[in-house]
Amino acid sequence: MPALLLVHNMRAETISVCSSCTVTSIKRAVMLSADYDTILVKKGTYREFNIQINKPLTIKGEDYPIIDGEDQGEIITILSDNVTIEGLFIINVGTSYTADYAAIRVVESENFLIQNVVLEKLFFGIYLEKAKNGRVYHNKIIGDAVDEYNSGNGIQLWYSNNIVVERNIVQHVRDGIYLEFSDNITIENNISSDNLRYGLHFMFSNDDVYKDNTFENNGAGVAVMFSKRIKMLGNVFKKNWGAASFGVLLKEINDAEIIGNTFEENTVGISIEGSNRINYLRNNFINNGWAIKVRGACYTNSFVNNNFMYNSFDLAYNSKLNDNIFEQNYWSNYTGYDLDKNGEGDVPYRPVKLFSYIVNRTPETIILLRSLFMDIIDFSEKVSPVFTPDELVDAKPLMHKFK
Amino acid sequence: MRSRWSYVYFLFYLLLGFVLLFLNNELSKAVITLMNVIIVLVPLIGTIFGVMYYYNSKEFTELLLAQPIKRSSIFLGQYLGVAGSLTMSLVLGLGIPFVLYGLFQSNAIWDFSLLLITGAFLTLIFTALAFNIALSNENKIKGFGYAVLAWLFLAVIYDGLFLMSLIVFEEYPLDSLSLAATMFNPIDLSRTLILLKLDISALLGYTGAIFKQFFGTGLGLVISICMLLLWTVLPIWRLGHIAKRKDF
Numbered sequence: 001m002p003a004l005l006l007v008h009n010m011r012a013e014t015i016s017v018c019s020s021c022t023v024t025s026i027k028r029a030v031m032l033s034a035d036y037d038t039i040l041v042k043k044g045t046y047r048e049f050n051i052q053i054n055k056p057l058t059i060k061g062e063d064y065p066i067i068d069g070e071d072q073g074e075i076i077t078i079l080s081d082n083v084t085i086e087g088l089f090i091i092n093v094g095t096s097y098t099a100d101y102a103a104i105r106v107v108e109s110e111n112f113l114i115q116n117v118v119l120e121k122l123f124f125g126i127y128l129e130k131a132k133n134g135r136v137y138h139n140k141i142i143g144d145a146v147d148e149y150n151s152g153n154g155i156q157l158w159y160s161n162n163i164v165v166e167r168n169i170v171q172h173v174r175d176g177i178y179l180e181f182s183d184n185i186t187i188e189n190n191i192s193s194d195n196l197r198y199g200l201h202f203m204f205s206n207d208d209v210y211k212d213n214t215f216e217n218n219g220a221g222v223a224v225m226f227s228k229r230i231k232m233l234g235n236v237f238k239k240n241w242g243a244a245s246f247g248v249l250l251k252e253i254n255d256a257e258i259i260g261n262t263f264e265e266n267t268v269g270i271s272i273e274g275s276n277r278i279n280y281l282r283n284n285f286i287n288n289g290w291a292i293k294v295r296g297a298c299y300t301n302s303f304v305n306n307n308f309m310y311n312s313f314d315l316a317y318n319s320k321l322n323d324n325i326f327e328q329n330y331w332s333n334y335t336g337y338d339l340d341k342n343g344e345g346d347v348p349y350r351p352v353k354l355f356s357y358i359v360n361r362t363p364e365t366i367i368l369l370r371s372l373f374m375d376i377i378d379f380s381e382k383v384s385p386v387f388t389p390d391e392l393v394d395a396k397p398l399m400h401k402f403k
Numbered sequence: 404m405r406s407r408w409s410y411v412y413f414l415f416y417l418l419l420g421f422v423l424l425f426l427n428n429e430l431s432k433a434v435i436t437l438m439n440v441i442i443v444l445v446p447l448i449g450t451i452f453g454v455m456y457y458y459n460s461k462e463f464t465e466l467l468l469a470q471p472i473k474r475s476s477i478f479l480g481q482y483l484g485v486a487g488s489l490t491m492s493l494v495l496g497l498g499i500p501f502v503l504y505g506l507f508q509s510n511a512i513w514d515f516s517l518l519l520i521t522g523a524f525l526t527l528i529f530t531a532l533a534f535n536i537a538l539s540n541e542n543k544i545k546g547f548g549y550a551v552l553a554w555l556f557l558a559v560i561y562d563g564l565f566l567m568s569l570i571v572f573e574e575y576p577l578d579s580l581s582l583a584a585t586m587f588n589p590i591d592l593s594r595t596l597i598l599l600k601l602d603i604s605a606l607l608g609y610t611g612a613i614f615k616q617f618f619g620t621g622l623g624l625v626i627s628i629c630m631l632l633l634w635t636v637l638p639i640w641r642l643g644h645i646a647k648r649k650d651f
Contacts, residue, residue, distance in 0.1 A: 289604040
């Protein structure tokens with residue numbers, strides 16, 4: 001052991017950890033290491049928890065060594081800047097009702113990188129607490145959450161800024177990705193599915209970008225609340241079924257851009273509440289129960305060049321006032337004609353049907369969906385609107401799908 | 404007579420299938436349009452053909468009755484002849500264009516087969532109802548009137564009353580009532596069966612536990628199909644029953 005301390009000089013060293021090496025535990029390796037060293041963890045099982053990394057280190061696993069926390073508590077806590085964690089297989093994080101134990105927690109640190117890590121049987125997965133300028137890349141988080149009250153989130157960001165979360169797979173936890181008070185975050189190419197509550201959940205987080213993620217079969221879809229200037233681009237929201245379920249819930253969101261997303265087979269594609277100045281462009285709404293449900297207090301939103309295809313209802317609207325713009329969308333339910341051949345229908349399309357108004361009032365009537373009687377009264381409402389907002393029209397509906 | 408009309412019917416569906424696919428360019432959209440046709444048109448045609456056939460062949464039937472043949476086999480034979488040929492026309496007429504259009508490579512195949520199955524059921528049910536009405540009415544005009552009225556009631560008026568009652572009693576829990584009301588109308592029943600496939604995401608938006616159990620599990624499918632079978636068997640049974648007792 002003294003020999004090891006002697007060679008300890010300015011150069012970055014590599015310390016190997018394995019059952020037959022001189023150093024057999026990661027904790028000990030961290031203790032022995034100097035700043036900017038690399039700890040190479042060889043294949044094997046390490047029963048350790050509360051590994052505190054308080055200096056800039058690279059911890060690298062070879063052939064996915066297993067770190068088994070034996071349900072004792074938190075496993076790795078990063079307390080220093082410039083830490084890299086790579087290629088570990090972490091299981092059995094302790095569950096607690098008073099502390100949020102995580103597999104990997106970053107506390108008030110900068111320039112960290114967490115990549116190629118596999119987490120299973122966890123409480124919280126990767127927990128970033130007041131962290132900055134980091135990257136969470138290509139990790140796989142597979143939980144076994146059953147109840148909301150005793151399960152944690154896959155990737156959680158709390159008061160963290162300038163972080164990239166990319167190419168992660170999160171399944172079977174409470175919220176797949178959770179953000180609170182976190183600004184300038186990029187969330188890209190992640191797959192969040194089968195989670196108990198939300199695939200993505202964020203509040204009070206401004207200027208964030210969500211790009212090309214897939215959210216599938218989550219308890220209640222994706223919830224986006226109380227945030228400004230966010231961008232959602234090219235995401236896929238799929239199969240979020242249930243009475244309180246939706247592709248995306250927007251609540252108190254202002255000045256956002258929602259572009260090129262696909263909403264498929266959700267009970268509600270987008271549920272909007274108190275959200276203003278949002279541009280919805282080039283999104284696809286396919287086979288949803290309701291493509292868009294507007295619950296009120298939504299002003300100056302514009303819906304342009306979206307495709308609404310085979311939804312049971314294109315739009316539900318619960319007030320008579322409308323200040324939102326619908327223009328040049330493609331509606332598969334549109335039955336008008338285009339005599340001047342400019343690709344836009346000559347008769348305006350009314351996306352709100354009388355039937356959706358009735359279903360809003362008496363939900364049981366949903367069972368009369370697609371009945372001839374409903375078609376007849378929908379038609380009469382279309383001819384002379386009484387119950388639905390009469391200025392809510394798409395004056396230039398597209399004749400062909402927008403590509 | 405029977406064969407000529409069933410060819411017309413077959414050609415009509417063949418044409419309808421091709422036109423639908425030509426206009427929609429997409430199988431899944433064509434399936435949705437087709438659903439409206441099946442739910443409205445198939446019962447109407449079944450009703451009219453049933454009544455027409457019965458009255459037209461009445462004299463021949465009376466002649467047959469003089470022969471030593473069992474009454475039930477005469478009437479059931481007539482019924483099965485009409486209903487069977489109508490069903491065949493429907494299934495082949497719609498099936499051929501969709502198959503040619505690449506149904507087997509498409510994921511709309513289950514939706515489509517369900518449509519054909521409900522269409523076949525509706526033909527059987529409404530032809531049987533029409534025979535029943537015709538057997539109970541000597542007067543041709545009256546029989547026709549009742550048959551068309553029966554169709555109109557089940558296709559449109561029933562849903563209107565249904566909707567009114569749901570709105571009037573909206574303060575009460577209505578989910579079991581509305582499901583029960585659906586069971587008493589074969590058209591609503593087939594509509595529900597198709598909704599289970601096409602609009603399941605909207606149906607699951609309703610909070611009621613009974614709805615959830617009915618639509619969310621296979622239960623809805625099983626119960627609907629059982630009820631449709633019952634709807635088919637009961638009128639046929641009554642047909643045989645009346646035919647045995649009736650004086651000609």
